[in-house]
Amino acid sequence: MADKRKTKQNDTKTRILDAAEKLFAQNGFKNTSISLLACKAHVNQAAVNYHFGSKGALVEQVIVRRLSPINQQRMENLQEVKETALRQGRRPGIEDLLRAFIEPAFVLTGTAPGEKWFLVIAGRAFSEPDETIRNVFIRHFEPTFLFLDALMKEALPGLSDAALRWRLHFVIGALAHAMRLCGSHRLPVASAPPPDTTETVVKHLVAFLATGMDAPDDAENE
Amino acid sequence: MADKRKTKQNDTKTRILDAAEKLFAQNGFKNTSISLLACKAHVNQAAVNYHFGSKGALVEQVIVRRLSPINQQRMENLQEVKETALRQGRRPGIEDLLRAFIEPAFVLTGTAPGEKWFLVIAGRAFSEPDETIRNVFIRHFEPTFLFLDALMKEALPGLSDAALRWRLHFVIGALAHAMRLCGSHRLPVASAPPPDTTETVVKHLVAFLATGMDAPDDAENE
DNA sequence: GTCTATAGATTGATAGAC
DNA sequence: GTCTATCAATCTATAGAC
Numbered sequence: 502m503a504d505k506r507k508t509k510q511n512d513t514k515t516r517i518l519d520a521a522e523k524l525f526a527q528n529g530f531k532n533t534s535i536s537l538l539a540c541k542a543h544v545n546q547a548a549v550n551y552h553f554g555s556k557g558a559l560v561e562q563v564i565v566r567r568l569s570p571i572n573q574q575r576m577e578n579l580q581e582v583k584e585t586a587l588r589q590g591r592r593p594g595i596e597d598l599l600r601a602f603i604e605p606a607f608v609l610t611g612t613a614p615g616e617k618w619f620l621v622i623a624g625r626a627f628s629e630p631d632e633t634i635r636n637v638f639i640r641h642f643e644p645t646f647l648f649l650d651a652l653m654k655e656a657l658p659g660l661s662d663a664a665l666r667w668r669l670h671f672v673i674g675a676l677a678h679a680m681r682l683c684g685s686h687r688l689p690v691a692s693a694p695p696p697d698t699t700e701t702v703v704k705h706l707v708a709f710l711a712t713g714m715d716a717p718d719d720a721e722n723e
Numbered sequence: 724m725a726d727k728r729k730t731k732q733n734d735t736k737t738r739i740l741d742a743a744e745k746l747f748a749q750n751g752f753k754n755t756s757i758s759l760l761a762c763k764a765h766v767n768q769a770a771v772n773y774h775f776g777s778k779g780a781l782v783e784q785v786i787v788r789r790l791s792p793i794n795q796q797r798m799e800n801l802q803e804v805k806e807t808a809l810r811q812g813r814r815p816g817i818e819d820l821l822r823a824f825i826e827p828a829f830v831l832t833g834t835a836p837g838e839k840w841f842l843v844i845a846g847r848a849f850s851e852p853d854e855t856i857r858n859v860f861i862r863h864f865e866p867t868f869l870f871l872d873a874l875m876k877e878a879l880p881g882l883s884d885a886a887l888r889w890r891l892h893f894v895i896g897a898l899a900h901a902m903r904l905c906g907s908h909r910l911p912v913a914s915a916p917p918p919d920t921t922e923t924v925v926k927h928l929v930a931f932l933a934t935g936m937d938a939p940d941d942a943e944n945e
Numbered sequence: 946g947t948c949t950a951t952a953g954a955t956t957g958a959t960a961g962a963c
Numbered sequence: 964g965t966c967t968a969t970c971a972a973t974c975t976a977t978a979g980a981c
Contacts (some may be wrong), residue, residue, distance in 0.1 A: 550977075627903065643912060673900060674898070678897075681850065692872070695884075697889075709893050713931040717934075767965055778956095
């Protein structure tokens with residue numbers, strides 16, 4: 502499997518995946534044609550279908566390649582936060598949980614130092630109109646999200662289930678938007694955020710979201 | 724302009740706009756063909772290009788029809804919050820500003836009681852891969868956003884510009900995600916939010932976001 | 946594994962009769 | 964304004980030579 506003699510084949514597959522990642526981020530899945538993709542990857546058109554079977558399968562590979570390690574890391578981080586809190590006989594910390602969930606998305610995304618294209622792709626996940634593609638994200642995402650949900654419920658025992666669930670979705674929305682903004686070239690609009698490092702963005706995110714999660718549960722009075 | 728004799732023409736145009744809004748929300752712009760659209764709207768294929776000129780122009784009309792009143796209402800609401808605070812000699816309230824900005828999106832969206840399709844379309848605005856379409860949203864959105872930015876700066880004089888701008892983008896991200904969730908049919912996934920009324924969702928949003936906006940500005944220490 | 950060539954389907958847009 | 968018919972472009976996928 503990890504045979505060195507497969508170098509050339511893997512080179513081609515990797516070049517296709519890398520070019521696809523960039524083009525999908527820039528133009529979306531539907532707007533990226535196989536011919537343009539093959540041109541940018543410096544491979545023949547037929548190579549794409551030879552190596553991946555279909556465009557849909559390529560899309561899934563592009564997503565899974567990055568999303569799988571990200572969610573694995575999220576699970577490990579959350580598990581560690583849970584165990585540390587357990588050992589110390591206290592509730593898990595809200596900021597710790599959020600950081601455990603958010604950080605892998607920014608750290609494990611993209612190869613090159615310049616552009617982290619997958620941030621844009623993943624940030625578009627829940628807006629994807631194609632149900633098949635959207636389900637690829639949801640399938641990988643849901644177990645991690647439900648684990649976060651369970652731990653956050655421990656961290657915030659006073660919060661109603663409805664408020665907890667909505668607030669976690671607000672977390673997802675803010676995170677996805679921040680990912681898109683970090684991954685794309687800075688837009689020449691007056692409302693663009695300042696060009697910070699991803700670590701700074703994560704700090705802003707965690708500070709904002711942790712405080713929001715801990716807000717009083719006013720919406721219950723009705 | 725508002726001549727009653729144009730009823731038949733306007734009926735056709737409105738039927739096309741309504742069918743397009745629904746299909747765009749369900750399948751996205753690129754995945755919606757003119758032929759399917761004409762079929763669902765019960766008009767002839769050629770009628771779409773006759774009345775709107777091109778598919779791109781139709782897309783813009785679908786967006787502007789709802790977005791324009793929404794942002795106009797936002798501006799009026801924000802102006803009123805500003806003037807009320809000024810009259811009472813105090814800063815604008817964070818919750819008031821957020822509600823002024825958020826509420827119109829949920830109130831002025833969609834005609835039918837059942838499905839508010841434009842919530843999905845607008846919720847996808849910043850994820851739209853097509854730059855031309857995305858710019859339609861940004862063009863309408865930016866003045867309103869910058870006004871909110873200016874008023875929020877008054878409401879939170881201690882917050883750094885960078886933190887303020889990032890937090891407002893987190894507001895946008897959470898809002899967009901909530902709009903998508905409210906507008907689409909409830910997904911059969913375990914992580915879906917509870918099926919609340921839009922008023923309840925707005926309350927959850929404002930409570931969460933106002934508290935987050937007011938978080939201590941930790942990220943400055945670096 | 947890589948290439949050329951092309952099939953087969955779908956699309957946005959338009960010409961011209963009514 | 965509405966219709967039928969069709970053009971021209973584009974796309975995914977594949978067949979078959981090398």
